[in-house]
Amino acid sequence: MAVSRKTLSINEMRFNPAFRFSSERDPGLLTASIRESGILSPLLLLEDAAGSFDLFAGFSRYRIAADLGIEETPVRIVAHGEDSGRAFYEALLEHLCLRSLNLMEKVRVLGIMEMLGVHGRLRALFLELLQIPDQRPVLESFQSLAASPASLHAFIELYQPPLKMVEPLLEWNPAGLDLLMQIADSFQLRPVETLEIARLAWEAAGRDGETVASCLEGTGIREWILPGDPVPRIRKIQLLKQKLHLKRHPRLSEWNAELEGLKESSMPPPGTEILWDRTLEKPGLEIRSLLGKRTDLLRLSEWLDSERARRALGDMFSVAG
Amino acid sequence: MKRTAAASGPAADPASAIRSIWVDEKVLDYPLTRRVLRNAGPIPVEMLSSGAAQARMAGLSPQEGKRTLFLTRHAGAGVKSCPGTSDPYLCCGYRVINQMGQCPMDCTYCIMQGYLDSPCILLNVNLEDMFGEIRRQAAENPDRILRFGTGETGDSLALDSLTEASADWIEFFSGLPNTIIELKTKSVRIENLPGLKSKNTVLAWSLNPGEIASHEERRAPAVPQRIEAAGRCMEAGYKLAFHFDPILSFPGWQDRYLDLVDGLFHKIDAGRIAWISLGTLRFPPHLQGIIRRRFPKSRILDEEMIRGLDGKMRYPRPMRTAMYRLVADRIRLHSRDVFLYFCMEHPAVWESVLGSAPASNDELDSWFTRSLSERFGSFDAGGHP
Numbered sequence: 251m252a253v254s255r256k257t258l259s260i261n262e263m264r265f266n267p268a269f270r271f272s273s274e275r276d277p278g279l280l281t282a283s284i285r286e287s288g289i290l291s292p293l294l295l296l297e298d299a300a301g302s303f304d305l306f307a308g309f310s311r312y313r314i315a316a317d318l319g320i321e322e323t324p325v326r327i328v329a330h331g332e333d334s335g336r337a338f339y340e341a342l343l344e345h346l347c348l349r350s351l352n353l354m355e356k357v358r359v360l361g362i363m364e365m366l367g368v369h370g371r372l373r374a375l376f377l378e379l380l381q382i383p384d385q386r387p388v389l390e391s392f393q394s395l396a397a398s399p400a401s402l403h404a405f406i407e408l409y410q411p412p413l414k415m416v417e418p419l420l421e422w423n424p425a426g427l428d429l430l431m432q433i434a435d436s437f438q439l440r441p442v443e444t445l446e447i448a449r450l451a452w453e454a455a456g457r458d459g460e461t462v463a464s465c466l467e468g469t470g471i472r473e474w475i476l477p478g479d480p481v482p483r484i485r486k487i488q489l490l491k492q493k494l495h496l497k498r499h500p501r502l503s504e505w506n507a508e509l510e511g512l513k514e515s516s517m518p519p520p521g522t523e524i525l526w527d528r529t530l531e532k533p534g535l536e537i538r539s540l541l542g543k544r545t546d547l548l549r550l551s552e553w554l555d556s557e558r559a560r561r562a563l564g565d566m567f568s569v570a571g
Numbered sequence: 572m573k574r575t576a577a578a579s580g581p582a583a584d585p586a587s588a589i590r591s592i593w594v595d596e597k598v599l600d601y602p603l604t605r606r607v608l609r610n611a612g613p614i615p616v617e618m619l620s621s622g623a624a625q626a627r628m629a630g631l632s633p634q635e636g637k638r639t640l641f642l643t644r645h646a647g648a649g650v651k652s653c654p655g656t657s658d659p660y661l662c663c664g665y666r667v668i669n670q671m672g673q674c675p676m677d678c679t680y681c682i683m684q685g686y687l688d689s690p691c692i693l694l695n696v697n698l699e700d701m702f703g704e705i706r707r708q709a710a711e712n713p714d715r716i717l718r719f720g721t722g723e724t725g726d727s728l729a730l731d732s733l734t735e736a737s738a739d740w741i742e743f744f745s746g747l748p749n750t751i752i753e754l755k756t757k758s759v760r761i762e763n764l765p766g767l768k769s770k771n772t773v774l775a776w777s778l779n780p781g782e783i784a785s786h787e788e789r790r791a792p793a794v795p796q797r798i799e800a801a802g803r804c805m806e807a808g809y810k811l812a813f814h815f816d817p818i819l820s821f822p823g824w825q826d827r828y829l830d831l832v833d834g835l836f837h838k839i840d841a842g843r844i845a846w847i848s849l850g851t852l853r854f855p856p857h858l859q860g861i862i863r864r865r866f867p868k869s870r871i872l873d874e875e876m877i878r879g880l881d882g883k884m885r886y887p888r889p890m891r892t893a894m895y896r897l898v899a900d901r902i903r904l905h906s907r908d909v910f911l912y913f914c915m916e917h918p919a920v921w922e923s924v925l926g927s928a929p930a931s932n933d934e935l936d937s938w939f940t941r942s943l944s945e946r947f948g949s950f951d952a953g954g955h956p
Contacts, residue, residue: 384629384630385629386629418860421860453859457872457874457875458873498875501875501890502875502887529879531887531917533917533919
């Protein structure tokens with residue numbers, strides 16, 4: 251690998267956050283070591299066509315050196331090309347000894363690999379290191395993730411969901427995603443709640459051929475995400491789910507409303523419930539009654555014999571039976 | 572058989588979509604491999620180890636996969652009971668011959684998009700292994716009529732101009748009296764069929780209204796051509812079957828399905844139809860994402876759906892019942908005794924639409940046998956009735 255080694259002033263290096271992968275380790279020990287012995291392991295720099303140097307690996311050492319007022323540090327310099335890819339691989343390997351990368355960091359690594367023109371065997375090594383299967387759908391998901399709005403990136407950074415979990419969001423347009431993220435933020439949704447809302451909105455939008463954003467807008471959500479809205483968050487989540495469900499299942503909602511009306515009209519005695527599968531897939535009605543006293547049994551049998559109950563239950567059965 | 576050089580119009584040969592053939596180096600000497608290569612004409616052929624083929628497949632898009640035919644062989648015999656679905660839905664006891672995986676046609680609703688690992692069209696050339704397994708199953712069930720089909724994980728005739736496999740199957744099954752082979756297709760390339768004689772072959776076409784076929788069944792021949800091809804096979808003496816599956820809900824579906832049923836019975840003698848199946852759209856939930864990604868303009872996901880008791884997405888039961896009732900009543904108007912069954916349906920739907928439901932999958936299988944014996948007599952091999 252054609253790498254030049256020398257010392258360089260830290261003022262000549264550019265701190266490019268795109269290349270930074272935080273190690274999250276306690277800098278105390280490293281600071282003490284550098285204060286006592288200076289920087290022993292050279293910083294890795296990437297030289298661009300104009301002769302400028304981007305810091306490539308060794309961000310903690312760079313920061314500590316700057317804080318301690320060290321002006322010159324040993325460096326290894328690589329130029330763009332196969333060598334820079336190899337050097338990046340080694341830096342990443344070293345980093346991965348300290349901690350694994352999260353999803354967005356993997357997206358960044360893939361972006362850097364592309365920028366450095368990594369291909370062939372080295373690319374395969376990178377993918378193995380990142381534990382990313384070399385499969386087109388997976389790589390396309392990473393590409394979509396890279397192109398997705400910053401609000402989604404922030405969501406992922408915050409909750410660290412796995413790729414599988416966020417994949418459904420990658421097909422959303424930016425407006426829809428931004429609105430979803432606003433809702434998640436305003437309602438303090440956990441990832442699983444966010445993704446459930448996402449799924450409901452996506453299905454409801456698909457049904458009407460709307461975009462997800464306009465579907466969500468159609469629920470009147472803008473008014474609920476205003477700061478200071480007094481409705482409790484649990485209630486807001488329930489209402490939003492109901493509205494999306496209604497959009498997704500208009501007929502089912504209608505049939506269930508009809509069943510509710512018939513149930514009311516049958517006037518079951520206290521302690522008696524009429525239940526049915528809300529998807530109507532499991533046919534039939536379930537009548538559940540708490541018989542605490544002998545009179546409860548009498549009341550139940552009188553009700554079942556009544557014309558009102560028979561008619562209502564018959565009508566209910568023709569929908570749910 | 573001559574293969575159409577390039578797709579041109581709806582009657583084009585689906586096999587003309589194939590742009591490259593990969594051959595697993597282990598199957599080079601199989602007779603079916605040699606036949607395909609003989610029929611391949613100018614299509615480029617590459618020999619690969621199965622490992623290399625797997626690696627190449629990983630990089631193929633679904634579109635590229637549908638243009639690549641991979642000749643290989645099963646690790647096992649590849650003859651299994653139809654995976655069907657779970658209780659309480661009823662399944663018919665069909666036996667699936669997994670000779671082919673994927674298909675050159677590209678239907679938006681195709682379950683194979685999410686079911687098979689390979690984007691390529693796989694053709695398992697180890698016919699003798701499959702024959703052995705079928706012989707074994709037939710011998711183990713001497714008192715039953717076993718229904719087998721090659722059209723579950725692929726289309727039975729789509730690549731017939733390359734494989735000529737229809738003849739292999741028809742000839743093989745003609746020697747097994749307690750079996751039926753169903754060759755299920757959307758293709759109209761039936762040139763290999765008329766000269767063959769078999770009493771226990773059923774040629775089956777899946778049908779949907781033209782509006783659906785043109786929008787949701789890419790590279791599949793137009794529906795009138797399918798019915799016409801079925802008519803030619805009927806004239807050649809074959810028994811037929813039709814699959815209204817998936818029945819789809821879309822604006823104006825009622826009239827379109829009624830027209831389709833009328834059009835079918837206008838051309839086809841009901842007395843030659845061994846069975847008709849009905850099934851509304853259903854699929855595992857993960858297929859939704861695949862369909863949306865691959866076919867953003869498809870409308871099949873627009874309709875209201877629920878997650879069924881087997882976990883599959885379906886229209887709500889009252890909707891399905893109404894759809895089946897419309898189609899089944901129209902079929903009954905044309906024929907009172909053609910055998911009608913539902914694919915993966917709830918007994919309550921059977922009851923509502925047909926007035927009774929089999930008590931179990933085995934009973935449904937016995938209904939098939941009874942109907943076939945009553946309507947066609949013996950299904951023994953030895954020429955057409």
